[in-house]
Amino acid sequence: MPAPSGAAERAYEHTKTRILSGEIPGGRLLSEGEVAAELGISRTPVHEAFLRLDAEHLLAVSSRRGAAVVPMAPDEARDVLEMREAIELSTARRALAHGAPPVETLDAMRASLQDQREAAAAGDVEAFVEADGRFHTVLVVASRNQTAQQFHGLLRDRQQRLRRQLLHVGPQQVASSLGDHEAMLAAAEQGDVEEFCRLVGEHVRRHRGIL
Amino acid sequence: MPAPSGAAERAYEHTKTRILSGEIPGGRLLSEGEVAAELGISRTPVHEAFLRLDAEHLLAVSSRRGAAVVPMAPDEARDVLEMREAIELSTARRALAHGAPPVETLDAMRASLQDQREAAAAGDVEAFVEADGRFHTVLVVASRNQTAQQFHGLLRDRQQRLRRQLLHVGPQQVASSLGDHEAMLAAAEQGDVEEFCRLVGEHVRRHRGIL
DNA sequence: GCGCGCCACCTTGCATGCAACCTAGAGTGC
DNA sequence: GCACTCTAGGTTGCATGCAAGGTGGCGCGC
Structure with missing residues (x-):
């Protein structure tokens, strides 16, 4: 902006x-x-x-x-996570439909992942959350589904708010997410759709466990 | 309204x-x-x-x-259908997570299906499309995910527009959809999540074939 | 005939003013 | 003390007015 x-x-x-x-x-x-x-x-x-x-x-x-x-209902976090999972799964399936995505896409994921590593090492939770969001957005954008991008953007806003008020992102969550993301990148590099989707599901389930 | x-x-x-x-x-x-x-x-x-x-x-x-x-891009139909599939799959999984849904939900599906049968018999495409939309909305509402309801409503509006301008709903599409819906209702009555999701996928794929 | 610049018209963005409406609180009757 | 009414303040919804900006077309120079 x-x-x-x-x-x-x-x-x-x-x-x-x-x-x-x-x-x-x-x-x-x-x-x-x-x-x-x-x-x-x-x-x-x-x-x-x-x-x-x-x-x-x-x-x-x-x-x-x-x-x-609008006050946040405890259910809202679950709803938002569920929709994010649905959209990220759907867009990932399309983005990885023809094998590994183009280099620009992978590079964007790698760049975000590198930022996450640096933020994690520096203990900068805010920076990590920002890079985390960017990572999850890459494949949504790569799917070229504009409706999905619109919805995903709205969900990111609401999740940001949830994160600040309901969740407390600590070092162990950062480490856990970082590991998940590295595995997801590896699956994307090999164009392994099913593995990627499985990892997304696990990733979301882990987030949900924090609630 | x-x-x-x-x-x-x-x-x-x-x-x-x-x-x-x-x-x-x-x-x-x-x-x-x-x-x-x-x-x-x-x-x-x-x-x-x-x-x-x-x-x-x-x-x-x-x-x-x-x-x-906004003029309609040919890709828009695909995007909208894809998002509808993603949301309906996700909400169906939740709504059917504990077996068959409550009677009110099934009754709503049955009522919409009955309207579809009558509209199909009368050759009233407009009425069929309306009842069709209601049918697909039932489980979204039953999932009690308000975000999903919001998104699904937006998608229905856009799909209505697409249907009027790109697709031509004819008797064979009506018959095909009606059959799909009946199978979906049967799966819902038995609380068979996987079968329901499989049917949703087929249903969407059939729609997509019309493009 | 052709290209270029200018001007008038049309459009939105925002400020301001007014009226309708909702709510909270004081005051009154019991 | 309690319930009720009425009033005063605050809030939004909409109408109107004005100015900034964009667009198309006309006229002029070549």
Whole structure:
């Protein structure tokens, strides 16, 4: 996101960042005027931003009552993980349908994996989570299914929020994920679809166990 | 859709219906003022409706150039079908995880199937398509995965549009689908997850063959 | 005839104003 | 003390107005 030129875009990014980071707790009421005053813009673009966030199920706007940050149900983590698994399996099957993917794809996975190793070595959990997300996105993008990319992006946002508030990513999770990812990359390099899908399933199951 | 009380909601439903039905061809330029004048409301709620439609990838709004109805790429049908398969497989696995689903779920499937039989007998393709969509939604709802329901709803909208413009649903497709659905219901009644998933795969593959 | 620049029109983005509506709280009757 | 009403504040929904930006077409120079 280079430059949020429009006021509506600024309001959207501003509010979304604050919700995803957990700076605004779930259940908290936001008002359009409040955000508008913070950013020095009018209520109109803030209204649009709130509607977008409502469509992403991050905010629940009630007519003439205000907008509440959607609190996270314990089931939500399970739902989001399940959808991510479904989408990543489906896109992986397509991306690996004709054997190993092109070098650019593998290089992107390798680069992300290298970042993960460095972040893990440095104990930088934030950087690891970021690289982790990128790793899982590579094959989704490589599948060239734009709908899948759209859905996967929405899921990543919500999972980021879950991770901050429900899960506590510790060193052992980092190490475990890193190992899973290395195995997944190896399977992708050999174009072994079934093995890759099996690993995705295990990976998700492990995440789910943390709940 | 009981009563579109708000002006923004009216503008949304109005425009969406016209896009999905194919009344407005792909590539056609729409302007907010045009729709606002048609409905006798101001541009503000129309603007909001356009943004929602843009988020659903039905409309592409360009700043100060107008909004174009997104033309349908031939790949889009494949993408949408693939995502539907992924979501329906995932939700079916959960809904059937503990054997046969509750009676309400099976009854909903049976009711939709009965509507399909009647529509097929009467040669009413529109009614069949409607009941078809309901059938596929039953297990998604039964999975109680709200994210899946949200995604599946978006996919149904886009598939409806594809069906009107790319596919031509004829009597043989109706008969074929009806047969598939009956087999799927039987598998659901017996709680046979693997058989159900296999049938979903075949069903989707058959649809895909029409392209 | 052909290419180029300018201008008028059309479009959206945002600010502002007003009215409807919901909610919380004080005040009143019992 | 308790329930009820009514009012005052706050919030959104929508209309309107204005300005910035893009597009197409006309006219001019060649």
